[in-house]
Amino acid sequence: xxxxxEEILETIRMTxxxxxxIRTVTMGISLRDCHDRNIEVTKQKIYDKILRYGKQHxxxxxxxxxxxxxxxxxxxxSVTPISIPFDACNAEEFIxxxxxxxxxxxxxxxDYIAGYSALVQKGMTNGERELIKSIPFALSQTKRVCSSxxxxxxxxxxxxxxxxxxxxxxxxxxxxxxxxxxxxxxxxVVFANAVEDNPxxxxxxxxxxxxxxxxxxxxxxxxxVLEAIREAGNVDLQQLSExxxxxxxxxxxxxxxxxxxxxxxxxxxxGIVDISLAPTxxxxxxxxxxxxxxxxxxxGAPGTTAALAMLNDSVKKAGxxxxxxxxxxxxxxxxxxxxxxxxxxxxxxxxxxxxxxxxTAVCSVGLDMIAVPGDTAVTTIAGIIADEAAIGIINDxxxxxxxxxxxxxxxxxxVDYGGLLGRAPIMEVRTISSxxxxxxxxxxxxxxxxxxx
Amino acid sequence: xxxxxxxxxxxTFEAISELEDKATPEAVKELVRRRVExxxxxxxFEKGDASSGRVILTSFxxxxxxxxxxxxxxxxxxxxxIQDLSQKILGDFFTMIxxxxxxxxxxxxxxxxxxxxxxxxxxxxxIYLQHEDVFRYMxxx
Numbered sequence: 001x002x003x004x005x006e007e008i009l010e011t012i013r014m015t016x017x018x019x020x021x022i023r024t025v026t027m028g029i030s031l032r033d034c035h036d037r038n039i040e041v042t043k044q045k046i047y048d049k050i051l052r053y054g055k056q057h058x059x060x061x062x063x064x065x066x067x068x069x070x071x072x073x074x075x076x077x078s079v080t081p082i083s084i085p086f087d088a089c090n091a092e093e094f095i096x097x098x099x100x101x102x103x104x105x106x107x108x109x110x111d112y113i114a115g116y117s118a119l120v121q122k123g124m125t126n127g128e129r130e131l132i133k134s135i136p137f138a139l140s141q142t143k144r145v146c147s148s149x150x151x152x153x154x155x156x157x158x159x160x161x162x163x164x165x166x167x168x169x170x171x172x173x174x175x176x177x178x179x180x181x182x183x184x185x186x187x188x189v190v191f192a193n194a195v196e197d198n199p200x201x202x203x204x205x206x207x208x209x210x211x212x213x214x215x216x217x218x219x220x221x222x223x224x225v226l227e228a229i230r231e232a233g234n235v236d237l238q239q240l241s242e243x244x245x246x247x248x249x250x251x252x253x254x255x256x257x258x259x260x261x262x263x264x265x266x267x268x269x270x271g272i273v274d275i276s277l278a279p280t281x282x283x284x285x286x287x288x289x290x291x292x293x294x295x296x297x298x299x300g301a302p303g304t305t306a307a308l309a310m311l312n313d314s315v316k317k318a319g320x321x322x323x324x325x326x327x328x329x330x331x332x333x334x335x336x337x338x339x340x341x342x343x344x345x346x347x348x349x350x351x352x353x354x355x356x357x358x359x360t361a362v363c364s365v366g367l368d369m370i371a372v373p374g375d376t377a378v379t380t381i382a383g384i385i386a387d388e389a390a391i392g393i394i395n396d397x398x399x400x401x402x403x404x405x406x407x408x409x410x411x412x413x414x415v416d417y418g419g420l421l422g423r424a425p426i427m428e429v430r431t432i433s434s435x436x437x438x439x440x441x442x443x444x445x446x447x448x449x450x451x452x453x
Numbered sequence: 454x455x456x457x458x459x460x461x462x463x464x465t466f467e468a469i470s471e472l473e474d475k476a477t478p479e480a481v482k483e484l485v486r487r488r489v490e491x492x493x494x495x496x497x498f499e500k501g502d503a504s505s506g507r508v509i510l511t512s513f514x515x516x517x518x519x520x521x522x523x524x525x526x527x528x529x530x531x532x533x534x535i536q537d538l539s540q541k542i543l544g545d546f547f548t549m550i551x552x553x554x555x556x557x558x559x560x561x562x563x564x565x566x567x568x569x570x571x572x573x574x575x576x577x578x579x580i581y582l583q584h585e586d587v588f589r590y591m592x593x594x
Contacts, residue, residue, distance in 0.1 A: 008509060009550075253590040
């Protein structure tokens with residue numbers, strides 16, 4: 001037999017019991033050739049181009065799923081940040097473009113399309129300002145469109161004017177989608193050091209240096225890591241790191257295979273494997289449970305940041321060895337609402353916003369899917385975004401804020417979206433004011449770290 | 454328009470002679486694909502990849518007479534070549550792993566999987582069929 005009995009059973013166990021799946025295969029499509037002076041022609045060009053490349057995306061991905069017995073949870077599409085090719089548009093026209101993206105996504109049969117985005121870390125063009133203004137309306141009038149805005153980078157510093165604008169946009173989006181627990185905010189990410197080849201929606205976009213078309217994939221597999229750690233028993237941390245690495249190596253290899261096959265079937269180039277450990281709301285598919293299996297009573301206990309740092313680092317080391325195409329975020333995700341263990345820890349009062357913020361310094365991505373009271377001040381949200389961005393630019397890493405000031409909700413309430421977005425308890429936010437600081441405007445200069453030449 | 458194997462083979466030979474000494478497998482494949490598409494043909498190129506090479510069949514469940522017979526008969530009917538077989542009984546539990554070559558089969562992997570699902574339901578066991586590559590990628594460097 002070319003494979004050991006145990007090896008084959010290990011693979012079957014991973015795919016059938018431990019929720020090992022490919023979290024997303026994301027097709028990145030450039031829309032840079034779709035502009036026209038007539039908005040109707042622009043819309044038609046966008047629609048036609050997405051359909052031309054994406055029409056078969058779901059069908060071909062499903063074929064690969066059944067061929068290899070590994071399920072692909074999400075099939076998605078990312079596009080060029082909309083503000084770039086369509087810079088001449090005004091807010092109303094941008095909303096029309098959002099509706100076109102929504103329609104194209106529906107036609108293809110995917111749940112999300114991402115790239116309603118702007119990159120404004122250094123400053124804003126008129127088109128970018130219009131796009132940002134349009135976000136609450138675009139997200140409330142569409143179902144499948146996801147938006148992201150990059151407000152800071154290690155090279156540029158933090159654009160605090162954009163931070164304030166985004167805080168206002170988030171509040172307005174929450175209000176505009178109040179009938180669905182402010183779901184619009186779950187589709188809106190504020191980045192620092194955003195990456196151009198991130199396959200994970202909502203923050204995905206097809207960066208300006210990317211090719212015409214590309215296929216990126218994001219792996220998953222917290223359940224597999226969790227089982228491996230449990231099985232390892234009481235070993236020291238160096239040995240534990242080995243266990244994590246071996247497991248991640250295997251799932252990254254499988255991930256790359258699947259990505260390449262889907263790309264091959266579509267006849268398009270393969271881009272990157274994002275080796276992020278992405279949880280889902282399914283029981284056993286949780287980063288929090290991994291941290292607990294490592295020996296913490298619950299997430300939020302002193303030691304949590306260290307455990308997460310080690311997990312994240314082990315994931316990266318193994319992923320790099322397994323694939324020559326590692327990219328995207330590549331770390332551990334800690335979205336609260338999408339991880340049952342995180343939800344439990346917040347609910348039990350063990351995990352605070354401040355501890356989560358500390359954790360984001362050692363993992364990708366940031367404060368993700370955090371629900372806070374609906375009456376949280378705009379300046380407080382701006383302060384939270386600025387803190388996260390500061391962690392990002394100083395440490396030369398990506399950070400993101402996906403925060404939901406759930407309209408009309410208070411601490412102790414829940415927002416519940418079902419599906420992969422899960423449910424989140426409303427977390428406590430300190431109410432002491434950041435207004436004087438964030439209200440100054442301007443730009444936090446680029447840090448020392450930016451002068452690497 | 455549905456193209457037959459014969460027609461695709463003819464297009465392929467034409468492509469090879471046209472490309473002459475530049476006829477690498479990739480170039481030929483690309484040219485044939487373009488030709489077929491321009492004719493409006495819907496010949497499934499991917500069938501070739503899916504059914505070439507080997508797949509790993511894993512089955513398990515409570516042990517009872519007739520499992521091996523049931524599975525192998527269905528494979529034989531589908532013209533699948535069993536290249537290796539390993540089987541263990543742990544207590545009441547039965548596990549069997551086979552390496553099978555389905556390239557000579559008239560069915561593709563998906564159809565064989567559907568066939569096996571029926572057998573699995575009859576025998577009250579689980580059967581998984583996966584392309585060999587996934588095991589090679591995971592367990593071999």
